[in-house]
Amino acid sequence: xxIQETISQARKSGRKAxxxxxxxxxxxEFGVTVPQSIVTKDAATAAGDxxxxxxxxxxxxMSADILHKSDAGGVKVGLQNADEVSQAxxxxxxxxxxxxxxxxxxxxxxxxxxGQELVVGGLKDPQFGPLVxxxxxxxxxxxxxxxxxxxxxxxxxxxxxxxxxxxxxPLLKGARGQKPVSEDAIIDVLMKVGGDNGLLMQLxxxxxxxxxxxxxxxxxxxxxxxxxFILTKQSNx
Amino acid sequence: xxxxxTPKPASGQDAAAYYQPLFAPKTVxxxxxxxxxxxxxNTFLRRIKDYGFKGDIYPIHPKxxxxxxxxxxxxxxxxxxPVDYCYIAVGAAQVPDLVxxxxxxxxxxxxxxxxxxEVSEGVALQNQLVETAHKNNCRIIGPNSLGLYSPRGGITFxxxxxxxxxxxxxxSQSGGLGTDIVARGQRRGVRFSGLVSVGNCADIGPTELLDxxxxxxxxxxxxxxxxxxxxxxxxFETLKASQGSKPVVILKGGRTEQGSRAAASHTGALAGNEQxxxxxxxxxxxxxxxxxxxxxxxxxxxxxxxxxxxxxSDRITLFGNGGGTSVLxxxxxxxxGLSIPPFDSKTVDALRALQLPPGTSIDNPVDAPxxxxxxxxxxxxxxxxxxxxxxxxxxxxxxxxxxxxxxxRTPPSVMENLLQAAFRIQEKYPGQAHFxxxxxxxxxxxxxxxxxxxRKIALExxxxxxxxxxxxxxALAALKFYETFKRDHVKA
Numbered sequence: 001x002x003i004q005e006t007i008s009q010a011r012k013s014g015r016k017a018x019x020x021x022x023x024x025x026x027x028x029e030f031g032v033t034v035p036q037s038i039v040t041k042d043a044a045t046a047a048g049d050x051x052x053x054x055x056x057x058x059x060x061x062m063s064a065d066i067l068h069k070s071d072a073g074g075v076k077v078g079l080q081n082a083d084e085v086s087q088a089x090x091x092x093x094x095x096x097x098x099x100x101x102x103x104x105x106x107x108x109x110x111x112x113x114x115g116q117e118l119v120v121g122g123l124k125d126p127q128f129g130p131l132v133x134x135x136x137x138x139x140x141x142x143x144x145x146x147x148x149x150x151x152x153x154x155x156x157x158x159x160x161x162x163x164x165x166x167x168x169x170p171l172l173k174g175a176r177g178q179k180p181v182s183e184d185a186i187i188d189v190l191m192k193v194g195g196d197n198g199l200l201m202q203l204x205x206x207x208x209x210x211x212x213x214x215x216x217x218x219x220x221x222x223x224x225x226x227x228x229f230i231l232t233k234q235s236n237x
Numbered sequence: 238x239x240x241x242x243t244p245k246p247a248s249g250q251d252a253a254a255y256y257q258p259l260f261a262p263k264t265v266x267x268x269x270x271x272x273x274x275x276x277x278x279n280t281f282l283r284r285i286k287d288y289g290f291k292g293d294i295y296p297i298h299p300k301x302x303x304x305x306x307x308x309x310x311x312x313x314x315x316x317x318x319p320v321d322y323c324y325i326a327v328g329a330a331q332v333p334d335l336v337x338x339x340x341x342x343x344x345x346x347x348x349x350x351x352x353x354x355e356v357s358e359g360v361a362l363q364n365q366l367v368e369t370a371h372k373n374n375c376r377i378i379g380p381n382s383l384g385l386y387s388p389r390g391g392i393t394f395x396x397x398x399x400x401x402x403x404x405x406x407x408x409s410q411s412g413g414l415g416t417d418i419v420a421r422g423q424r425r426g427v428r429f430s431g432l433v434s435v436g437n438c439a440d441i442g443p444t445e446l447l448d449x450x451x452x453x454x455x456x457x458x459x460x461x462x463x464x465x466x467x468x469x470x471x472x473f474e475t476l477k478a479s480q481g482s483k484p485v486v487i488l489k490g491g492r493t494e495q496g497s498r499a500a501a502s503h504t505g506a507l508a509g510n511e512q513x514x515x516x517x518x519x520x521x522x523x524x525x526x527x528x529x530x531x532x533x534x535x536x537x538x539x540x541x542x543x544x545x546x547x548x549x550s551d552r553i554t555l556f557g558n559g560g561g562t563s564v565l566x567x568x569x570x571x572x573x574g575l576s577i578p579p580f581d582s583k584t585v586d587a588l589r590a591l592q593l594p595p596g597t598s599i600d601n602p603v604d605a606p607x608x609x610x611x612x613x614x615x616x617x618x619x620x621x622x623x624x625x626x627x628x629x630x631x632x633x634x635x636x637x638x639x640x641x642x643x644x645x646r647t648p649p650s651v652m653e654n655l656l657q658a659a660f661r662i663q664e665k666y667p668g669q670a671h672f673x674x675x676x677x678x679x680x681x682x683x684x685x686x687x688x689x690x691x692r693k694i695a696l697e698x699x700x701x702x703x704x705x706x707x708x709x710x711x712a713l714a715a716l717k718f719y720e721t722f723k724r725d726h727v728k729a
Contacts, residue, residue, distance in 0.1 A: 016501070017501070119503060119504075121502065121503060121504025121505075121507070122504060123502070123504050123505050123508050125469070125508070125513060127466060127467070127468075127469030127470065127513075128469040128470055128473055128513050128517070129469075129470045131508060131512075131513065131516065133504045133507065133508070135507075141503060141507070142503075145507055147507050147512075148516075149507075149508060149512040149513065149515070149516045150516045150519070150520055151473055151513065151516050151517060151520060154520070155726075157725060157726060158519070158520055161519060165519075208501075208505075209501055209502040209504055209505045210502065210504065211502040211503050211504055213503060228502060230501045230502055230505075
């Protein structure tokens with residue numbers, strides 16, 4: 001399915017947002033690295049479906065009815081083999097909130113290598129059009145609101161200045177004895193999201209809000225581990 | 238409103254030519270002047286007459302033969318020549334018909350009347366006004382505005398406005414603040430190429446006027462007071478495309494308002510008006526001012542100083558009398574991202590060789606009490622500055638004089654000699670350092686009078702004068718921001 005088909009199918013089924021799997025497909029189309037993954041129907045199908053994945057993996061429930069997957073008991077990380085995956089899905093299916101939800105399936109993903117967590121976001125401003133945002137993950141975004149915005153399309157120098165502007169920027173360079181992370185990898189993602197040919201400009205009519213949270217950045221790359229795309233109210237297409 | 242009917246500059250015609258009849262009209266019609274008493278239209282008529290408007294003035298009145306000594310015409314269709322600029326200050330409901338009655342003979346109609354889009358019941362009337370205007374090939378400024386100040390055209394809505402044509406072009410979404418910008422700005426030495434009170438921006442808005450000022454050869458610096466930019470995207474794109482060709486200073490009202498968006502994401506919850514304007518500033522090099530004072534100080538700096546992109550203003554030398562003042566200023570400059578680095582040994586040696594009286598600092602900031610500055614009738618300043626310019630090569634030097642401390646101890650000629658010494662150093666080292674003057678007054682009328690005189694002298698040498706060191710810091714930080722933007726973002 002092309003991106004446009006995916007989006008119009010989501011709209012047809014009355015969804016306000018893309019599901020995680022479609023969101024990641026969209027990111028992958030624009031060249032952003034996402035974990036290898038499969039979608040499986042239930043515990044019984046899982047063992048066969050995961051045969052090509054590298055362990056450890058994470059399992060996440062997929063349902064438009066569930067906003068906070070972790071709170072609902074719908075996320076399990078660090079699964080080492082197919083049996084553990086099947087067992088995790090079986091347990092999830094018994095959780096009260098998941099039981100009553102309309103479940104589309106279960107997303108099984110390879111785990112990203114450890115690194116610094118960032119958030120990359122997008123937003124369609126009614127006056128200025130698409131905006132792109134970056135911030136460090138966790139308390140930096142949620143409590144300190146340490147983020148930088150730019151109006152799309154951005155240029156590479158804008159992306160660089162966005163990172164430099166963050167109060168937490170020293171953490172990217174390896175403060176507190178950590179390994180420095182690849183700033184080039186972050187800039188590459190920012191350009192693929194907010195640049196001229198980036199996702200936000202190309203899908204301006206369809207994407208109202210976007211969160212890539214977290215984007216996990218190591219010393220040699222960045223992986224979009226979770227992604228949420230809220231669709232605009234009407235499509236112009 | 239059908240956008241396709243908006244009259245636009247003809248292809249190949251630049252914005253400067255398109256808006257020429259607005260900024261330098263040959264004919265002005267005034268609707269809303271009375272034959273029996275002074276109402277707003279009469280005030281405008283009197284103002285442009287006193288200000289020296291050279292073209293034809295056509296008061297429009299259904300019955301009167303004459304208004305304020307000018308022959309009146311019963312309708313806009315009956316003026317001897319077509320109307321370049323039509324000033325309209327009558328009840329809102331009459332305005333669309335008035336514009337229609339011009340039958341395509343009005344180029345720009347400035348609608349002062351309120352009762353349009355700023356109130357919910359006036360929205361339809363405003364749309365009707367723009368539609369009527371465009372059908373008649375007329376462009377609307379306003380409605381709900383105060384007027385136009387254009388020295389080149391002999392037009393003003395501000396009492397006692399300067400006749401001097403300057404380089405600062407202003408767009409103001411508040412008429413009252415527009416008046417303040419002219420009245421206060423000119424007392425600080427800001428000289429304007431124009432100021433348009435744009436009101437509701439029903440037709441011509443900030444982006445169109447930005448286009449004009451960017452193209453206008455008279456305008457060197459652009460300032461805008463903005464509350465709401467309806468076509469934010471177009472405004473951003475125009476600014477970005479200009480690549481910082483002229484400094485743009487924005488005083489934005491309502492920056493702290495959170496947008497009224499119902500956010501479903503982290504990003505949506507974090508995005509506010511403030512974030513967007515900060516982004517716009519960083520991506521286009523336009524400067525955001527927080528207060529009217531900052532706005533005027535920054536405009537003044539850009540009016541008088543030539544931005545340098547190869548060496549953004551970062552290393553600042555402070556020189557003047559007042560130890561505590563220098564210490565406080567050092568802190569303030571640091572907070573604004575400006576450095577006041579200590580002198581290298583060569584500079585210190587050169588200053589030491591001058592054998593300045595005790596109590597004079599030979600490091601940066603150079604604190605020189607009145608007792609030092611009055612030596613050689615003030616000529617000592619030239620030697621001090623020469624040593625600093627020759628060895629330390631600062632990006633900018635701020636000379637500050639606590640004027641009250643001189644009074645009673647020296648004749649005013651000493652302070653004037655200090656200024657002249659500084660001007661000579663500027664000539665000796667052209668392009669080396671931005672030179673700014675802070676004339677600090679305690680507010681005594683006599684001091685204020687000296688300050689007023691010195692300000693005039695300084696401006697003749699293109700030296701901007703500020704009230705305090707902190708005002709100069711705000712201006713320098715803006716200059717540094719603009720210079721750095723051009724260095725990093727604009728390919729030569």
